[in-house]
Amino acid sequence: xxxxxxxxxxxxxxxxxxxxxxxxxxxxxxxxxxxxxxxxxxxxxxxxxxxxxxxxxxxxxxxxxxxxxxxxxxxxxxxxxxxxxxx
Amino acid sequence: xxxxxxxxxxxxxxxxxxxxxxxxxxxxxxxxxxxxxxxxxxxxxxxxxxxxxxxxxxxxxxxxxxxxxxxxxxxxxxxxxxxxxxxxxxxxxxxxxxxxxxxxxxxxxxxxxxxxxxxxxxxxxxxxxxxxxxxxxxxxxxxxxxxxxxxxxxxxxxxxxxxxxxxxxxxxxxxxxxxxxxxxxxxxxxxxxxxxxxxxxxxxxxxxxxxxxxxxxxxxxxxxxxxxxxxxxxxx
Numbered sequence: 001x002x003x004x005x006x007x008x009x010x011x012x013x014x015x016x017x018x019x020x021x022x023x024x025x026x027x028x029x030x031x032x033x034x035x036x037x038x039x040x041x042x043x044x045x046x047x048x049x050x051x052x053x054x055x056x057x058x059x060x061x062x063x064x065x066x067x068x069x070x071x072x073x074x075x076x077x078x079x080x081x082x083x084x085x086x087x
Numbered sequence: 088x089x090x091x092x093x094x095x096x097x098x099x100x101x102x103x104x105x106x107x108x109x110x111x112x113x114x115x116x117x118x119x120x121x122x123x124x125x126x127x128x129x130x131x132x133x134x135x136x137x138x139x140x141x142x143x144x145x146x147x148x149x150x151x152x153x154x155x156x157x158x159x160x161x162x163x164x165x166x167x168x169x170x171x172x173x174x175x176x177x178x179x180x181x182x183x184x185x186x187x188x189x190x191x192x193x194x195x196x197x198x199x200x201x202x203x204x205x206x207x208x209x210x211x212x213x214x215x216x217x218x219x220x221x222x223x224x225x226x227x228x229x230x231x232x233x234x235x236x237x238x239x240x241x242x243x244x245x246x247x248x249x250x251x252x253x254x255x256x257x258x259x260x261x262x263x264x265x266x267x268x269x270x271x272x273x274x275x276x277x278x279x280x281x282x283x284x285x286x287x288x289x290x291x292x293x294x295x296x297x298x299x300x301x302x303x304x305x306x307x308x309x310x311x312x313x314x315x316x317x318x319x320x321x322x323x
Contacts, residue, residue, distance in 0.1 A: 019169060019171025019172070020168070020175060020178065021171050021175050021245070023172060023245045025171070025245075025269070027267065046101075046102075048100050050105065060105055064246070065246070066153060066199075066201045066248070067265075073106070075105040075106070082246075
């Protein structure tokens with residue numbers, strides 16, 4: 001199932017797939033920090049580590065318990081996007 | 088210090104509220120509600136080690152690896168569904184019907200630590216911040232989700248992986264939410280096949296999606312019976 005990316009910075013994701021509960025996941029290759037910086041550009045860093053973008057989207061990061069891999073999570077008006085970064 | 092202290096402190100942070108569709112950010116972090124919930128449903132380490140870990144080990148193999156390895160012992164038949172989070176209301180109801188049909192009285196949910204003792208950035212001990220819960224099998228959805236940040240993170244955060252099982256050791260579910268293609272793998276003994284296959288059937292569209300992302304250890308089974316299914320002894 002092809003879904004629309006939540007923002008242009010992740011438009012190069014091959015595809016977003018819908019998971020249980022409506023979570024949308026994409027896998028992107030690249031440098032995790034660069035991708036996070038692009039996604040969170042212009043946002044306000046919150047004390048808890050998340051970034052709040054001017055349009056209200058919330059961006060957070062998560063490290064996998066299993067692999068330590070970096071995941072960027074985005075909440076867009078209640079829709080959850082999970083973007084796994086493969087270096 | 089309470090066994091769940093680290094979990095309690097970690098997940099009360101507002102940063103985890105971004106995953107929740109059931110609790111607003113303004114209502115996040117109610118420690119009174121969360122503590123009462125943990126007092127009701129936290130599974131103590133002593134009870135887990137004495138009673139439940141041996142049952143878990145009879146059902147699950149390759150626990151420190153998870154997917155793509157087969158995580159169920161060979162005698163279990165499997166149904167694989169799309170994963171992502173622990174439960175939606177509807178899929179909890181379907182699993183609960185199976186558990187009650189089996190005759191089990193409890194539902195145990197244990198987070199997989201993959202054999203690690205600390206987080207990757209070494210900021211905390213996993214032992215104290217991983218979920219280890221025990222619920223009555225007939226628990227209502229409203230009660231299951233009544234623990235404020237505790238239940239919301241466990242059920243709605245799309246990252247943790249969990250073992251689910253009951254006292255009969257005749258079924259289990261592995262919620263592989265952290266696998267690259269998140270999957271729910273439900274295993275059951277042959278005598279319960281009819282009820283699990285009836286309750287956990289999926290659409291043909293979902294079957295096609297699942298077939299694409301099945302690891303080899305799960306892809307040798309029969310497809311097209313109305314359920315995404317992998318046999319207990321797939322061809323190599």
